[in-house]
Amino acid sequence: MEMPRPLDALPKAHLHLHFTGSMRHSTLLELAAEHGVHLPDALVQDWPPKLRATDERGWFRFQRLYDIARSVLRREQDVYRLLREAAADEAAEGSRWLEIQVDPSGYAQRFGGLTATLELVLDAAGRAARESGTGIGVIVAANRTRHPLDAKTLARLATQYVDRGVVGFGLSNDERRGRARDFDGAFRIAKRAGLLAVPHGGELSGAASVAECVDDLAADRVGHGIRAAESGRLLDRLADRQITCEVCPTSNVGLGVATGAAELPVRRLFDAGVPIALGADDPLLFGARLLPQYELAREVYGFTDAEVAELARQSVRASAAPEAYRKELLAAIDGWLVTGDAARLPA
Template identity: 35%
Template sequence: MNQTIAALPKAELHCHIEGAASPALVRKLAHRNGVALPESMFVDEHRFAWTDFHSFLAAYDRACDAMRRAEDYRDLIYDYLGRCAREGAIYVELFSSPEHAEDIGLGFPAQLEALVAGIDAAERDFGITGRLIAICLRHRGPERALWTARTMLATRHPYVVGFGMAGNELQHTPADFAPAFRLVADAGYPCTAHAGEVAGAESVRAAIDALPLSRIGHGVRASEDPRLLETIARRGIVLEVCPGSNIALGVYPDLAHHPLRRLIDAGCKVTLNSDDPPYFDTSIGREYAMAVESFGLGEDDLLHITQTAIDAAFADTETRHRLTERVAQYSRERERPPASARSAET
């Protein structure tokens, strides 16, 4: 990553908290919690070993086994936000699953308290703002989604800024989850949902028709339907695009076939995101660098993408205004002539 791209302010809207844990941190947490992990699940301290979608899920689940305590989540989000800040990120939203917290016997309130502590520490130490989106898991069904929505509303916190859905896109239909989404939307929370990653354009259309969404997780398969692209652009629905993830999981064979540029040219609002970065050998900084190297985007394009993410962020208005000012300040400083030139003028 060149110095200009490294310094450019970035914002991320699509990253799974457990999927953000580096191999080094997973090993540390496993040791602390007395969990034995097979050495074969690691390539090195930066990457996990997997070969296809099923082995990716297996590696992901094994890594999650290392996370047992509230302090694990505090350490995890602090570590990830610090890594993002070092690559120029100023804002990150992370998906957090109340169901996973319940599965490990921790509970969402305890998990949330730990995540909030990590967010506050990261903002203090690195100047980065973090927020959370509570997600339901599609493959667990509509009733569990409703439980997740109710749990989120019963444990309100200003850092939990929205509701979303992840999980297996091929199970159930978006309409099945309308009651859960209606519950949180009626309570004033914005929503997102994974669609158009594994499944095609029809998955995106079904999601935006059935659910109160202002954003779509991934959404890249919408590129297969020009009329759908027109609808997304007209409605201003923001796409949380994750090119590195899409290539790693085989949605597209390589970046030359990825539709990021096609989405932009169709007038869609896009953002850049890392999804589960250590599994896909990526990061928010690498995603921005790829946008330059593989899609021909320039610095102004990237600043526009960052501002799009800030505008689409589920954070409160004051936070979005503060972040917008940071982007504007960067732009002002970029346009100033160097000190030597100013001295020569005087």
């Protein structure tokens, strides 16, 4: 019987990771101690926290824990550390391209405004990429619980940094509290500048939320998108247009979208021809980074090594990585299937 190939040697792209949520748990504890931030038990001895965000109270608790975690990032050096460690963790798991999502509004007061915050993140991302060997693009994300005019401000800001590492424009937070169509103006601004449109949809709301992202925001990818499986017609549309769903199994279970990973229709999306980019979402709150998502694909969803390799290819194809680098990564994935290691991985 052939031994399964090592998944950490499989070159892949990680397209769904939030900025604060990428922090190592150990770093959260250290920074909280340095800055005198009291952490609740759910972020200390009871970590990872037991979450269920399918009701309003549960989402409020999730958001509260996230905001507390964000509050430990108080100095520029904390931002550099977060991105340096995140890039190192990505490289260790075989992730050779990362797109990390940040809403500068959440840090602007601390770091001198929206522009200064974004420039800090971009500089830290560039430095982390050089040190780790994993390429990094930044996605500027608007908060759908805020006014659409705020989103337009962020979209205009993002367009000014297309040549400095911003690769996409997103829309995050509870989709039940803000319709995608209300943010179409911001996404038109971003799309005109050549940025990828990557809104969240189909996580806590159903297939209609995904369809709205596609129809009203011209989404290139949909963050999560797992509930597109509730509509066969929508699956056909996503497959025909090759719109990638950034599927985050551990996150979906953690937030109560499913009671267990086996319930998630990952195989149904894949078999329908919908491109999938596996993601970790917020490892700080869900306790698992990217590699465990690929382990679930193999162990729970029954993906063969050839199919796992195709998942990795789909993540690379859907990314904003430079075309030449994408070709190198795709060749390296083929090499993994032949040799079981990353011998052909670009330096």
